[in-house]
Amino acid sequence: MTSIRHFPATYPLPDWRNFGVMLRALLGINGLALVAALVMSPGLSGWLASYIDLAAIVEPLLLICLGLLAFARDLLWRLPLRLGQALVLALAGALALVLFAYWQSIALNDAVSPGRAALLAMIAAAFLLGYFELRARAFSPAQSEARLAALNARIRPHFLFNSLNAVLSLIRARPQQAEAALESLSDLFRAAMRDPGELVSLADEIALGKQYLELEHLRLGERLAVDWQIGPVFMGLPIPPLMLQPLLENAVYHGIEPAPDGGTVRIEISQRGDALWIAIANPTVGQVQHAAGNQIAVANIRERLALYYDLEARLEIETGDHRYEVRIILPCRQKAA
Template identity: 85%
Template sequence: MTSIRHFPATHPLPDWRNFGVMLRVLLGINGLALLAALVMATDIAGWPGRFIELTAAVEPLLLIGLASLAFLRDVLWRLPLRLGQFLVLALVGGLTGGLFIYWQSLMLSEGGSPGRAILLALAATALLLLYFELRARAFSPAQSEARLAALNARIRPHFLFNSLNAVLSLIRARPQQAEAALESLSDLFRAAMRDPGELVSLADEIALGKQYLELEYLRLGERLAVDWQIGAVSLDLPIPPLMLQPLLENAVYHGIEPAPEGGTVRIGLEQRGDELHISIANPTVGQTAHAAGNHMALANIRERLALYYDLEARLEIEVGDHRYEVRIVLPCRQKIR
């Protein structure tokens, strides 16, 4: 299985294919170009023009460098850290020198030695590599896994007591159903206690969500209706553990329980290109007593997604008339073997 030890934030050499890494590199280099333009400009009025000139020279190098590093990522990750960083610097220096000579051949540069441009490029690259190494230490595997374990521990506060009460009510009248409910409860807590750094298959997460809803059905009865809409999706796609269950718990707790007539929880799963789309919708009854708890749970999931995927995953909320929907978009990773 894929472990958090291989996630982008925990590797000291950046994952150049990750959107968050690309965005940080683009912002960092352009920020340095902005400062350089301020230093080089003769006055404030000439600052924007100087910045445009610098970015016209920097952007081609930046885009070519990012594309090259993304292509070479797996090779660089297999090397010792310092050797990988050295090769990144060598690649950037070589690209800078080659582009500088090419621009001179086209009479696009103002002359001068390519050495200065190479040194500036190496200095900027070294600063970025240092930033990503320090960031990886802050998100070390041990710290990230401890953080995920703490977040996972927060997503099941009252569910145990409700489930046990439901099982107790079944023991005498329907002992076989009570035994099956206890087995489902055991599976849910076994899943909650697994290593938070390991991804699970989408099929396992769906099965866990169904077990949870079956337990809630024992308590709520006909008030709880469920509509699963599973589209064309690969069920062995790896996703973070306990991604569906807390959202289903929110939908039941905030949408079904307060309504005397109950309602329907709708779950949609669909794969669109390289993205997995998950949606969970529930009715609303105009009550706000549990709103703070709902927001805390969603903030919890956002933080977990950031630890797993950086900026490549997103969580969206849509509130309509008598309807509340949470949508999660995850990048499709390699299949679990």
């Protein structure tokens, strides 16, 4: 089972293919270049020019190094941590040595010797690796999973109590439907009690969402209509648990219940390139308190996405005339990194 233990924030040797990791590496090295330019510049007036000259040398080296590290990520992760870190340092130093020797041979750069450039590159790489290791300790698996459990715990009472109320309303009038509803409710309990650090398949998450909506349909009747639009997506794709259900609950509670005539909840799931798109739309009736209530689940899911995917996933909200839509965009990962 794919787990948060495999995600980049929890391992000291970073996932060089992760956008957040690449962005932090670019910002970190350019920050060091800014400081170096300030130290080397004779005055503040020439500081920016010095940085531009230095960046013209540093950026090609940095981009090539990140590309090679992204290509070799899986190999590096299979090695012991310290050996992997040593290879990253060696790669940075070797690249700097080769590039500066080449530039020196064609008279593009005579200011820094290749050996000195290799040493500076290794120091900068060591600085980055140290940062990522400290960050991994701050986001250790135990802390991350405890936080995910706390976030999931905020969700559980809402849909479990709502579902229980729906079942109670059926016990006397429609006992057979109540029995079927209790079976669905037991599945919801199992989902809520699942290890929050484990990912689930897209098919399981969709099935859970459908069970929840069936329970709500028993309570709301014809006032609740559902429109599923599922494109050609890989149903075994691992995604974080309880992504759909809280948003579906929001759509029902904030969009359908306040409307005298009810409405339609539209769920669209599609794959666009290397990203999975999940969009949930519902009608709105203008109540300020209901619109504000949406933000609790949205903030919850946004924080969980950050724990799982760093900067690679995002949550977007679009509001219009009598319409509210939440979109989740996730990277398609068919196996643990």
